[in-house]
Amino acid sequence: PVTHYLKDYQPSNYQIDSIELTFDLDPLATRVTNVMQMTFSPNASDDRRLVLNGQKITLLECWINGNLLSAEDYDLDDEFLTLSPSLDAFELKIVTQCAPQNNTSLEGLYRTSGNYCTQCEALGFQTITYYLDRPDVLSFFTTKIIADKSQNAVLLSNGNLVEASDLPDGKHYAVWHDPFKKPCYLFALVAGNLSLIQDTYQTMDGRLVDLRIYVEPQNIDKCDHAMASLKKSMQWDEERYGLVYDLDIYMIVAVDDFNMGAMENKGLNVFNSKFVLAKPETATDVDYEGIESVIAHEYFHNWTGNRVTCRDWFQLTLKEGLTVFRDQEFTGDMLSIPVKRIEDVKRLRSNQFPEDAGPMAHPIQPQSYIEMNNFYTMTVYEKGAEVVRLYQTLLGRDGFRKGMDLYFQRHDGQAVTVEDFRNAMADANHVDLSQMQAWYVQEGTPVVTAKTHYDAKLQTLTLSLEQTLKGKVPQQPLMIPVLIGFMGYDGQPLTLMPSVQDKNSLEERGDSWLLKLTEPKQDFIFEQVATYPVISYLRDFSAPIILKTPNALPELEVLAQYDSNAFVRWESMQALALASMEQGVSAYQQQQPLTLLPSFAAAFASVLADSSLDLSLKALALTLPEMTYVADQYTEIPLEAIQAVHQFTQQALAEKFSQALLQTYESLQVNEPYRYEKQAIAQRKLKNVCLKYLAKLPQNLAIAVNQFEQKSNMTDVLSALEVLSHHQTADSAKCLQAFYQDWSKDSLVLDKWFSIQAAAQVPDILAQINQLLQHPDFKYTNPNRVRSVLGVFGRLNWVGFHQASGTGYQLLAEQVIKLNGINPQIASRLVAPLSHWKRYDSGRRLLMRQALESILATENLSKDVYEIVSRSLA
Ligand code: BAL
Ligand code: ZN
Structure with a gap:
């Protein structure tokens, strides 16, 4: 496979001034006619060859200025169509054919639930037509969609609808024109039978924007939260950054089969339905927050990503780091700034720090890639957001805003680099920020x-x-x-x-x-x-660093109780919990009895009793660090010891504080309809943290069963089911069965049923995973379902996955190989848990390595999987 390097960047030698696309949709033979107005724009190499990207499509015709070319006039291979035009400006018309029905990679044009949709970022547009598939080629897009009307009542693309009419033979068409120049990764097309909810938003400059959310008809009652989130995002971006929406219409389409969370296509966002659909019976607080933040994230991309885009894919963090930072700030403002900060740090530590310490470590501006899709990572996104946050920390909020203003003033309509962003921050504030460069090119957690x-x-x-x-x-x-x-x-x-x-x-x-x-x-x-x-x-x-402080237990106790900074209070509780578990690990290794560290137990008691503490912060402070975070403290992971100590610590706290936990739990039982609102969320969160401890004692399992049976809202139902899932009792089986009965027709809720069982800490977990994989509702072609079983098993069922026999590793390797042929992006994402093999004991190391080698030995390995596996083994 070819490696692409940042250092090889060259501007394009051709520009595409405009593109007119016509799609004649058919499941097995979609015809795409692409008419481009091209201009030669000599770059340093002065090469006149026009090398268009194109993959997995059949070339039917190619015309220059109305003249049909013959096969001798061009070179064609699996990846490129190369022409040698002699004119400086010309019209290039290319007709191709593709089969969306057979596209299981979910990249380019594909089918989901009988509808058509597209995903072009990063390099999917070249599976739709031949094109200069690179983000620095910006063009005006006009898109005509022709399709059977009974199957595809809705025909959507970017920009504004300019024409629509019926055609003979039961067909109809629509023409969309996007008045903003854009790179092709922002192109989108959706066609099918969808229902919509509509609303309007009045911008701060007084324009009325038509807001639409399109979903499959059965989901029409689950769109209100998404719509409210969109309006909040639009208002927040105006207030915080003075950024106003620029088209007359903003559309969101929810689809069930989607590789990512969502996609910011200009004026036509396509979303994984997980980040649109919610009602209290089906969605948890975490889902509601996820929807609010992903809707915001994609909306914010309209300025940070679309209006100002990336020069090349090595600059991905320019738009992603910045947009994640913006959505983090938004969520903080909507809910709680300190709670959001703590949650983001937890996420960073449990996902990005390991990535940065493992074989896939890369700077936020990667310097090379084999498969770009592998670089949509926690590092580019979350560490990237931390680096953007550094500017705000250094310059203050006002200074940061000045930098943003200058960035848009200078670069609106352009494809730029992370240096351009840094220069805008520096110049607007008259400071030298050149040292910030090192954050972009150096990997690893400092x-x-x-x-x-x-x-x-x-x-x-x-x-x-x-x-x-x-x-x-x-x-x-x-x-x-x-x-x-x-x-x-x-x-x-x-x-x-x-x-x-x-x-x-x-x-x-x-x-x-x-x-x-x-x-x-x-x-x-x-x-x-x-x-x-x-x-x-x-x-x-x-x-975003690891800070080693000289603070010992007495300092941590003071900080946990008194610090004015909520983050440090939480961090100090975590440090005390960690100290308690680390001494437990030593005791376990020396075959000594396990105990709780008294200062940790005292701090736990004081947090539990503190009536002045915000309930969400209390819930966070009472939650133990994850086993994987404890594991990160060791060079060679003592897995059995960590598991035993983690289990012991939860049990010991449950026993020691059973009264107080029960009282807190009961005091938070409220009989009110579900509201997605800060205080109500905090109450549920703390209540369910208490439930988790309480359920460590068998006599309290009835509390969980009762909470499950109340069916108050999905947050409480799922929390109850989760604690029950770790116990193989008749009650647990009954509740799982009841949940399935209730929700087997709702794919997002059914994903939760799969996830809970894939994460269960039960002795025969491998048999359970195999059963889930063979369940009639398991689908390899649906990324959410695959993630709910295999993603969860590898990432969240740490103990089950790392069984000393290596059966977990084998199972994952077999599934990666299977998925490699179906959806390489999804397959490659599943490999990560195996890639940290060097951190485990010699037995596991060998077995993990063997699993990786078995993947590498597979024929027709995708670039996606090859890159991750080969780097893991290097
Ligand atoms: N651009 C890919 C999806 C997202 O980050 O919004
Ligand atoms: Zn993004």
């Missing part, structure tokens, strides 16, 4: 070590921060903002003054100081420090 020295005589406190730079290439020191605060051991805040107030090295931020670490090692000195203080480090998680 480790910063903090040390303190207190001089009682001089009353000075010296805080030394040192960044460790490890990597394949020589590393440059990063610009790392570390937000800190001080307090006494009594929990009272302390105001300490630095010896030098130099804006380049530190800045006051409310009750905190922002230290700017720019050197490999730097000292920050505070004066007139009467007694040694407790230091609150990395408030708000001000940089």
Whole structure:
């Protein structure tokens, strides 16, 4: 397979000024006529050859300026159509054929539930027609769709509808024109029998936008939350960034078969139905929040991605990191800023940190790829968002807004790079941000070590921060903002003054100081420090790093109870829990009895009793770090020990605090209709955290059964079913059966039924997974269903997947091989749990490696799977 490098970037030697597409839709023989107005625009190489991308399509005709070309006039292979035009400007007409019905990769034009839809990002457009499939070729698109009217009453594409009419033979057509130039990855087409809900939004400049959500008819009662989310997003982007929607119509289509979460096609977003459909009986709080944030994310792309797009795919984080940052800020504003921050950090640590420490580690601006689809990663998205957040942390919200304004002023309508974004931030604020470059090109999670020295005589406190730079290439020191605060051991805040107030090295931020670490090692000195203080480090998680602090148990206890910063309070509870579990792991390894660390138990008690604490924060503070996060603390993972200690810790807390947990649980039982609202969400969250502990004691399982049977809302039903699923009792089987009976016709809810069983901590999990795979409702062609079993098993059922026999590994390898032929993108995503084989004990290492090798030995391995597996084995 070919590797593509950023360093090889060259501008295109042709531009496509406009494109007129005509689709004559047919499941097995869709005819696509593509008429492009082309201009030669010499680049450095002065090459006149026109190399068009095209794959998996049949070329029927090719015309230049009305002259039909013959096979001698062009070169054609599996990937390219190469022409040698002699004119500087000409019309190129290409007619091709494809079979959407047979397209199971869900890339390009395909069928879902009998409807047609497209997914073009990153390089799917070239499976629809021959084209310069690269994001820096921007063109005006006009799309005519012709189809059978009874099967396809709705015909949609980007932009505005300009014409529609009936045709003979039961057909009809529609013509759409997009007045904004765009790269082809933003092209979309949808056709089928869909129902819609409609609303309007008045923009801040007074225009009325027609808002439409299209779904399959049976789902029409589940669109209201998505519509409300869209309107909130539109308003938020106006208020926060002055960004206004630009077309007269905004359409969202929900489809069941979709590789990603959603896609920001101009004016016509296509969504995985998981991120559109919700009603209280079918969707959990997590689903509701997911919908709100993904709707926002795709809407925000209209400016950060569509109006200003990427020059090449190595710049993906330019639009994704920035848009994730924007959706994070939006969700924080809608619900709770600290809760959102903590949840994002948890996500980053449990998904991105391992990626950055494993064989697939790459900078947020990858320097090469074999298959671009493999780089839609937690690193590009979530670490990318953290890097964008660094600008806001350094420049403040107003400074960040100035940078955004300049970015749009300079680059609207262009395809640009991460340097352009950084330059806009720097120039708008008259600062030098060139050191930020290193965050884009260096991989790995930076480790910063903090040390303190207190001089009682001089009353000075010296805080030394040192960044460790490890990597394949020589590393440059990063610009790392570390937000800190001080307090006494009594929990009272302390105001300490630095010896030098130099804006380049530190800045006051409310009750905190922002230290700017720019050197490999730097000292920050505070004066007139009467007694040694407790230091609150990395408030708000001000940089995506691993910070090693000298804080020991007494400091962590103070911080967990008193810090003004919600993130650090939560972090300190996590650190105490981790300390408790780490001493448990040592005890387990020495065959000593397991105990709870008293300071952790005390902190747990105090959080549980704290009536002033926000309920969501309380729920987060009472939740143990995941086993995989504990595992990340070890060079070689002591899996059995971690499992035993995690289990013990939950059980011991449940026993020790059973009264208080039960009281809290009962106090949160409210008999009100479901509302997606901050306080109600927090109540359910805390209640279900309590339930999880309570259910560790067999006498409390009846509480879960009762909660399940109440059927108040899906959040409570699913939480109850989840705790029951770990117990192979008659009650548990009965509830699972009842859930299936209730929801077997609702594919999104049925996914939950599959997921819960795939994640269950039960002894015969392999048999259970095999049963799920053979279930009549399991479909290899539906990505959500595949993820609900195989994705969940590999990622979330840590203990079940890593059975010492290696059967979990074998099963996953076999399934990856099977899916490789059906949907390579989905297959390649499933490999990740195997790729961390080097971290496990020698027995598992060997078995995981063998599983990877069995995949690599497969014939016709897709580029997608090949890249991940070969890098994992390297
Ligand atoms: N652009 C791919 C889907 C998303 O990130 O919005
Ligand atoms: Zn995105």
